[in-house]
Amino acid sequence: MVILELNNVSAGYGKDEIIHNISFKLEKGFFLGIIGPNGSGKSTLLRVVSRVIKKYKGEIFFYGTEIRKISNRLLSRKISFLPSDIEIAYPYTVKELLIMARYPFLTGLQNPSARDLNVINYVIHQMELTKFLDRTIFQMSEGEKQRVLLAQCLVQEPELLMLDEPTSHLDIGFQFGFLDLLKKLQEQSSLSILAVLHDLNLASQYCDNLLLLENGSIVKFGDVKDVIKFEIIEKVYKTNVLVYPHPISKKPYVFGVPECWKNLT
Amino acid sequence: MKKKYILFVILFTVSAFIFGMCFGTEFFSPLRLIKIILSSENQFEKTILFKIRMPRVWCGFLVGSGLAISGLILQAILKNPLAESYILGISGGASLGIAIGIIVNKILAIPIFAFIGGIMSIVVLLFLSSIRRLSPGTLILVGIMLNFIFSSFSLLVVTMLQKERFMEVVIWFMGNLSSYHSDILKLAPLFLIPCYITTWLFWKELNIFSLGEEKAITLGLDPDKKKYFWLSISGLITGYCVSLAGLIGFIGLVVPHTVRILVGADHKKTIPAAVFIGGAFLVIADTIARTIVKPIEIPVGVISGFFGGIMFVLILFKTTRKQKW
Numbered sequence: 001m002v003i004l005e006l007n008n009v010s011a012g013y014g015k016d017e018i019i020h021n022i023s024f025k026l027e028k029g030f031f032l033g034i035i036g037p038n039g040s041g042k043s044t045l046l047r048v049v050s051r052v053i054k055k056y057k058g059e060i061f062f063y064g065t066e067i068r069k070i071s072n073r074l075l076s077r078k079i080s081f082l083p084s085d086i087e088i089a090y091p092y093t094v095k096e097l098l099i100m101a102r103y104p105f106l107t108g109l110q111n112p113s114a115r116d117l118n119v120i121n122y123v124i125h126q127m128e129l130t131k132f133l134d135r136t137i138f139q140m141s142e143g144e145k146q147r148v149l150l151a152q153c154l155v156q157e158p159e160l161l162m163l164d165e166p167t168s169h170l171d172i173g174f175q176f177g178f179l180d181l182l183k184k185l186q187e188q189s190s191l192s193i194l195a196v197l198h199d200l201n202l203a204s205q206y207c208d209n210l211l212l213l214e215n216g217s218i219v220k221f222g223d224v225k226d227v228i229k230f231e232i233i234e235k236v237y238k239t240n241v242l243v244y245p246h247p248i249s250k251k252p253y254v255f256g257v258p259e260c261w262k263n264l265t
Numbered sequence: 266m267k268k269k270y271i272l273f274v275i276l277f278t279v280s281a282f283i284f285g286m287c288f289g290t291e292f293f294s295p296l297r298l299i300k301i302i303l304s305s306e307n308q309f310e311k312t313i314l315f316k317i318r319m320p321r322v323w324c325g326f327l328v329g330s331g332l333a334i335s336g337l338i339l340q341a342i343l344k345n346p347l348a349e350s351y352i353l354g355i356s357g358g359a360s361l362g363i364a365i366g367i368i369v370n371k372i373l374a375i376p377i378f379a380f381i382g383g384i385m386s387i388v389v390l391l392f393l394s395s396i397r398r399l400s401p402g403t404l405i406l407v408g409i410m411l412n413f414i415f416s417s418f419s420l421l422v423v424t425m426l427q428k429e430r431f432m433e434v435v436i437w438f439m440g441n442l443s444s445y446h447s448d449i450l451k452l453a454p455l456f457l458i459p460c461y462i463t464t465w466l467f468w469k470e471l472n473i474f475s476l477g478e479e480k481a482i483t484l485g486l487d488p489d490k491k492k493y494f495w496l497s498i499s500g501l502i503t504g505y506c507v508s509l510a511g512l513i514g515f516i517g518l519v520v521p522h523t524v525r526i527l528v529g530a531d532h533k534k535t536i537p538a539a540v541f542i543g544g545a546f547l548v549i550a551d552t553i554a555r556t557i558v559k560p561i562e563i564p565v566g567v568i569s570g571f572f573g574g575i576m577f578v579l580i581l582f583k584t585t586r587k588q589k590w
Contacts, residue, residue: 052479076485083479089344090475090530100472104485109466136529156484 003028003160003192004049004062011048011056018044019216021058028159029190031183033197033207035227037237041216042196043084046164049194050081062160076104080153084164084196091136094129094148101155120155127151127181143174150181161185163195167202175199179206200254204228205246212236228252270528274541281545285322285552286314290560320450324509325442325551325565326544327453329516331506333524333543334461335499336517337535341471342488342495345401346580349517350383350503353404354411356514357419358386359500359507360438364419366508367434368426372446376456380504386411387496416512440513440566442551449509460502461540468532471495475530513547513566515573520546522580 004026012018019041026032034042047053049060051072060067067075080101088097102116112120124130129151137145146166153161163182167175183206185191197203203210203224210227212220214236220227230243233254240262242255287293293301293310301310332350339348339355350356362382366375393399393407416438423434437444464471473486474495481488506513520543521535527542528534547565550572554565 047479050479050483052482071485072482072487073485076483079483081479081483083477086477086480088476089346090340091525092472092530096472096529096531100469100476101484103469103473106469 001028002026002061002064004194005060005064006049007059007061009045009048009056009058009060011044011053013044013053017216019048019213022218023058024211024218024221026160026192026194028192029186030208031186031193031195031206032209032211033195033203034211034213035197035200035203036213036219040213042213043164044216045213046081046162046194046196050079050162051075052081073104076156078158079160079162080156080158082149082153082161082163082166084166084168086149088137091138093134093136094140094151095133097137097148097152098123098155101152104156119157123151123154127154142169143171143177146170146174146178147181150178154185158191160192160194163193165196165198168198175202182206200228200233204251204253205249224251228254230254270534270538273527274538278541278545281548282322282326285325285548286318288552288556289313289318320447321442321551322548324445324450324453325548327450327457328442328506328510328513329520329547329550330461330540330544331457331502332513332516332547333520333539334464334536335502335506337521337524337532337539338464338471338495338499339517340521341475341532342492343401343404344475344477345404346522347401347405347518347577348408349515350499351412351512351514351517352577353390353408354386354415355383355500355503356507356512357412357415358389359383359504360512361385361415361419361422362504363508364422364434367430368422373448375446376449376452376505376508379508380501382415383500383504383507384497386415387500391496436564437511439564440511440569441564442510442547443555443562444511445509453505453509456505457502460498461536464498465533465536468536471532471536475532511564511566514570515577516543516547516569518580519569519573519576522576 002025006022006024009022010017010020022045034045036042044053048056051067062070062075062078098120099112102112102120105116106112124133127147127150129148132140132144132148137148140148150166167178170178179202182193186193197207207224209222210224211218212227212232219236220232228243229252230241233241233243240257242257243252244255245251246253283295283298286298287295291313298314301307301314336349339350339353340346359379359382362378362380362385363375366378389411390404390408394404399407419438423431426434433444470486470491473481473484474488474491476484478488520539524535524538524542528538547569550568551565554563554568557563
């Protein structure tokens, strides 16, 4: 089943069009990574699908319905979004942040019901946040914070989870920890994931499909092995690379080549 | 844990009221207060208490709580811990409205003029931020400049007044709880308290707003639509407070910040706490202002500006370390 389909989508900020004629399909339960050089429109693409950017040309279908026809509230019960570099300006506790994410399920002045609290408790358990509950977000490390923000997205019980460079400020331990968690969620609860990833190798190891963007247009969309090829990566990123299979996963792995070593080979 | 804070807030408010009633040109001890209230004699002291001190304390409480709540709202919807109606120029806009109101001599219409003035500066602020995305720091700078522009306009308007009234208005511009109009004070609770209740009923929205535009939209709240509602509430409250007490700066900054340290950031708790702490804070500041250099009364805006300015710099240093400006 196709959960998300984009058909000739173009959008941008004001008069500047940043992404042009983007079309792709995301199957339910798949992990699609968006890669591309800086300024290629990766974040803009997520911002259009999450409706942060409201004006776009073309069509976006969620389970076959154009999203302009679905209310914001209804969509936010199905799609959640973790923006990049999110700064929480005030010292909310973890518990408060999680309760907030039930907002789309509460009408008017309603308080969280027993079911809402059940969902929250389930996520707390799943994400191992029990001991952090009363801590404020200011007292947490970057890695812990990112996990709380992911938990906040999961409290929305999403079917589609969108993430914008979720691992960019994390060290290698937290990077793998975070993506392992995503992979587990994908496999256990058939969550569909659409993520902008800066690191080609992380994208290659974790994603099912990749979408490579350059200057706002799709260069290549398909299986990881068809996208991460040295001739494609060299052309788009304008640098010399080697691509070898990862010794364990057998997925393609990109090696950059420093200028000073090039003459030796 | 939770009960401790409620108790603290109540005690703080009650002691601020007693403090404000005791001090003045003549000091009444709390025991004497009770005696004066209970006995049928001492008409002179009764007049001082009920006709002079009590309305002033009540006025201070309402203005303090109003400025605190409007600051809290602005900080949530702009996601900026330094936002406040004085700093953003909303008070300045309101003061221009009032200056015009004084010129045309319609005293009871003054809150309406103030509201229009406040909304005017919000519109300018929104317009500027729609042309170009303003960083939190730039927004504050624009606000401060708006405040200057509106203040010079209102001074221009005021210089057209006769001499005696000119001084009166200038003192009131400094932020002063002695020159309120009694009819405006009588109507204040009818107007301000519903605003506070509305704000508290929708505490969840303020929480969501404060997470930023991207999170708000994907949590099903349209910030572009809702922000006009909240800016109007904030403008209404500010307009009313300015028409009571003139330009008192930084209450909306100091109080929400203190409240967050006490009860956390959740707006379910910060809104009621800010009403009481904000009110009590201004009552105390005003009592100090009118008694510290007897027999002169310092405008309370001078006191709040002094401490508020220091606090502004402290918060600025703390936030710039974490956020990109």
